[in-house]
Amino acid sequence: MSAETPYFGPAYEYEIDPAFRPSFLNLERDAPSLPVQPGIVIRPVLGQRLNMNFVYFEPRTVAPVHQHREEQLGTILEGSLQFELAGETRTLRPGDVYVVPPDVPHGAVTGEEGCIVLDVFSPPREGLRELVERAGDQGSAEV
């Protein structure tokens, strides 16, 4: 990313791992829609070292304060919510990001408007792969 490691660096030999293939997905078509709490549905996309969860909050919905071992970054895609992180609460909108190190308590509440959030986790959120497998294949369009 410096002159020595440019962002778009030179090519090198590679092989595709049959257990982890490149793929294109459309969220509505390919990602399962999983209810995790009244008023909250997630659409997960799984990698091996990380995963995305697109999180759809209805208005006046509570994601209770909780903790997990995985590191989490998140951002607001649409709408707004009140986000509580380590005891401090902020109103977040598109353009806002939160950084949740492992084990740090966090939660969220929506008001009169709903909210769509994108959360990313590393490693993938515990138990998520099993939940997706129970819901059916990820249905990705492998290339």
Next chain:
Amino acid sequence: MSAETPYFGPAYEYEIDPAFRPSFLNLERDAPSLPVQPGIVIRPVLGQRLNMNFVYFEPRTVAPVHQHREEQLGTILEGSLQFELAGETRTLRPGDVYVVPPDVPHGAVTGEEGCIVLDVFSPPREGLRELVERAGDQGSAEV
């Protein structure tokens, strides 16, 4: 995430790591704006195991096909682009996601409209932390 591991599980004791504090950031205020290629600017947000790059493409811009060791997931936030992944090209719009395992070549081209993409990497993209540090502090609002 099952009945035994609910998505919002029970509380447990924790300590905040002084080297990795929870934080709120606003992209425009707190994330450096780094040009990586003519017509392409990134705003990175760094964790320890993963990072987000918000990527702003001007119209008629090329992100050359490239490879890297980090696993990458990405999604389109605004606009559209042609994304090439392991030799296959698709037109992607909001709601579309790509999964790029380590080392798999990929690139993108915008047409008459620009595009905003969110890419996430694990581990954080090599060289990115140094680039951010040279650009100044991440400026996060720690809680």
